[in-house]
Structures are given as C-alpha cells and as structure tokens.
Amino acid sequence: MRLVVLTSGGGILQTIQDAIGAKRLNAEIVLAVLAQPQPSEQLHTSPTIATLAIPPDLEAETQAHVAQKILAHQPDLIVLENETNVFSATFLAQLSPCIMTLHPALPGEFLGADAIGDAYDAFQRGDILNSGITIYLLTPSLNTKEVVLKAGIPMLIEDTLEDFETRMFAIGQQLLIKALTAYAAKYHSANGS
Numbered sequence: 753m754r755l756v757v758l759t760s761g762g763g764i765l766q767t768i769q770d771a772i773g774a775k776r777l778n779a780e781i782v783l784a785v786l787a788q789p790q791p792s793e794q795l796h797t798s799p800t801i802a803t804l805a806i807p808p809d810l811e812a813e814t815q816a817h818v819a820q821k822i823l824a825h826q827p828d829l830i831v832l833e834n835e836t837n838v839f840s841a842t843f844l845a846q847l848s849p850c851i852m853t854l855h856p857a858l859p860g861e862f863l864g865a866d867a868i869g870d871a872y873d874a875f876q877r878g879d880i881l882n883s884g885i886t887i888y889l890l891t892p893s894l895n896t897k898e899v900v901l902k903a904g905i906p907m908l909i910e911d912t913l914e915d916f917e918t919r920m921f922a923i924g925q926q927l928l929i930k931a932l933t934a935y936a937a938k939y940h941s942a943n944g945s
Contacts, residue, residue, distance in 0.1 A: 753779040753939045755932075756827040760787045764833045764854070767925040768932070769801075777929060778936045782825040785818070819846035828939060831932070832890075844890070851890040852900065852935065854928050856920050858884035859899055872916050875907040882906050883916075885924040887931040900931045 757765050765784050771777035783802045802825065806818055822830070832844070832853040844851060857867040862883070864870060871883035886902040905923055907916060 753828045753936045754782045754826060755779050755829055755831055756783045756785065756822050756825055757781055757831045757833070758785045758787065759833040763921065764831065764925060764928065767929060768831065771929045771932070777933050778940060779829075779932065782827060783822060785822065815843040816846060819843060822847060829932075829935060831928075852928075852931060853888050853890060854924050855886045855888060856883075856924060857886065858902060858904065859886050868917050868920050869913065871907070872911075872913045875911075875916075880907070883920070885920065885927050887927055889935075900935070901927050903927055 755768065757768060759765050765781075768777065768779075768781060772779055772781065781801050783804060785804045785806060787806050804818070804821060807814075830847055830851045832851050855867065857863070857871060861867075862870045862874075868883075871880065874880045875883070882904050884902055884904045887900040889898045889900050903923060905920055911919075
C-alpha cells in the first residue's frame with residue numbers, strides 16, 4: 753500500500769516509518785509533505801522517500817500544483833497528521849484517494865485547531881473528566897467522515913498542559929498505526945497482495 757504523509761512536523765512521519773521498518777505496517781511511504789517548514793523542522797526520512805516542503809498559505813494555483821505532485825505518486829491512502837492543520841478543505845478535495853486523519857478529541861468535541869488546549873482548559877474548569885483521540889477516514893469529496901477508531905484519554909488533576917499533550921500524542925500515534933494496519937490489511941486482501 754502506497755502512502756503519502758502530509759505533516760506539519762508533529763512526529764507522525766517518524767512513527768509511520770518506524771512501524772514500517774519494524775514490519776508492523778505493510779506499506780511504503782512514497783511521499784512526505786511538510787507544511788509550515790521552519791528552519792528547525794526537517795523531514796527525517798529514508799533516502800528512498802520523496803519529500804516536498806510547502807508554504808503554510810497555499811494559494812489556489814499552488815494548491816492545484818501540489819495536489820498534482822501528490823497524485824503523481826499514485827497513493828492508495830493519504831495520511832493527514834491533523835484534520836485541523838494548515839491543509840485547506842479545497843486543497844484536500846483535489847486529492848482522489850481516501851484520506852486518514854487524526855483528531856485529538858472524541859467525535860463532535862473540540863473541533864478547533866487547538867483541541868488539546870481546549871480540552872485541557874475545559875478539564876481545568878471542571879467541564880469534562882477525559883478527552884480522546886479519533887481517527888477518521890475522509891472521502892475524496894470530504895462530505896463523509898467515518899470514525900475508524902477512537903480512544904478515551906484520561907485527564908489527571910496533576911497534569912500540566914505539556915503532560916496532557918505528551919500523552920495525547922503518544923496514544924494518538926499508537927492509535928493511528930493500529931488504524932493504518934487494519935486499513936492496509938483490508939487493502940492487501942482486496943488487491944490480492
């Protein structure tokens with residue numbers, strides 16, 4: 753199964769590479785796309801993985817060009833680090849395969865770009881006792897969002913925001929690999945590979 757990974761530097765690329773290297777995920781990364789490249793952020797990939805760095809504010813013409821570059825790699829699945837990151841719905845709609853994405857909240861909760869911070873603040877106010885991670889599969893039209901996996905994440909009274917973020921990222925990456933592994937198994941079964 754051919755993967756394109758769209759990331760803004762959150763560590764998901766390395767997690768997927770590690771799972772592939774350890775033979776826990778039957779897939780190959782054919783392109784890694786990094787949005788919002790900062791001087792301190794670099795794509796750490798195998799020499800066999802093509803890479804593309806893009807600016808955070810893609811204009812419509814540039815979006816179409818980047819989408820063409822992604823599709824030229826013939827991905828079977830696009831992995832989007834976080835649904836609320838810098839990739840616009842217009843940009844994502846140009847991509848034809850399914851898109852798997854991780855959102856750091858349970859379905860219908862904390863929909864904004866700072867879902868982890870919003871959940872932490874809600875916990876501090878006493879509004880919630882836990883948060884969670886949801887892995888979605890988006891259709892090419894982006895009209896349908898199917899929950900693939902979700903997990904509740906406990907919030908602890910002694911947590912700092914950094915503690916909670918660290919736990920969310922670690923569990924989110926584990927859940928994403930579990931979802932990718934299940935998707936790859938279905939893909940290989942359907943394609944006889």
